[in-house]
Amino acid sequence: MHGRVARGPLPAPSRRELHARVRAGIEEVYADRRVDHVEPLAHHALEGGDGARAMRYLLQAGQKAHARAALDAAARHLAAGLELLRGAGPDVDRGPLELGFQLELGEVLRASKGSGADETAQAFARAVELCYEVGDRSRLGPALAGLWSSHLLRAKYL
Numbered sequence: 001m002h003g004r005v006a007r008g009p010l011p012a013p014s015r016r017e018l019h020a021r022v023r024a025g026i027e028e029v030y031a032d033r034r035v036d037h038v039e040p041l042a043h044h045a046l047e048g049g050d051g052a053r054a055m056r057y058l059l060q061a062g063q064k065a066h067a068r069a070a071l072d073a074a075a076r077h078l079a080a081g082l083e084l085l086r087g088a089g090p091d092v093d094r095g096p097l098e099l100g101f102q103l104e105l106g107e108v109l110r111a112s113k114g115s116g117a118d119e120t121a122q123a124f125a126r127a128v129e130l131c132y133e134v135g136d137r138s139r140l141g142p143a144l145a146g147l148w149s150s151h152l153l154r155a156k157y158l
Contacts, residue, residue: 020048038064042077051088055081059100066104071112078105095134102127103139106146115146116153124150 010018023044030037042057058081065074082101085094106123113120124146131140150156 016047016049018048019044019046020050023048023050023053035060035064039077042080046084051084052092055084055088055092055097058084059097059104062101062104062108066108066111069111071108074108075105075112078108095130096136099127099130099134099136099139102130103143103146106143110146110149114153115149117150121147121150121154 009015023041026037026041026044027034034041038057038060042054042061045051045054045057058077062074062077062081065071065077078101082098082105085092085098085101088094102123106120106127109117109120109123124143127143128140128147131137131143
């Protein structure tokens with residue numbers, strides 16, 4: 001197998017299968033420490049054709065990067081997850097997943113671009129909408145606080 005990879009590209013079905021097997025192997029070997037490996041898990045899930053897993057791992061990768069203050073990496077992971085979510089099929093429960101992405105993205109943008117940035121306000125505004133749509137009142141406070149700080153710093157009082 002290594003020889004074929006070294007000599008040239010694998011056909012797409014074989015490549016997808018290989019990525020799926022690598023992802024499954026990482027999940028099995030590091031079952032108790034998956035959070036330490038979310039970046040490669042997201043990559044292999046995406047390349048292996050498992051969009052639902054890839055989205056969950058991208059959200060976790062964004063959260064992990066944000067916790068390390070790697071704001072550019074966090075924004076990339078979160079943007080990739082949101083893009084993947086936009087193209088996901090009807091079987092994906094979009095609301096709660098998008099809410100997680102938007103809240104985390106709002107916090108990342110607040111730290112990197114400031115509360116007054118348009119992108120920050122948009123992320124928190126969408127998070128507030130999603131809280132009402134999915135009925136998740138537990139995350140409404142952080143979403144409203146982020147939106148409030150954006151409006152306050154932009155002098156939008158109405």
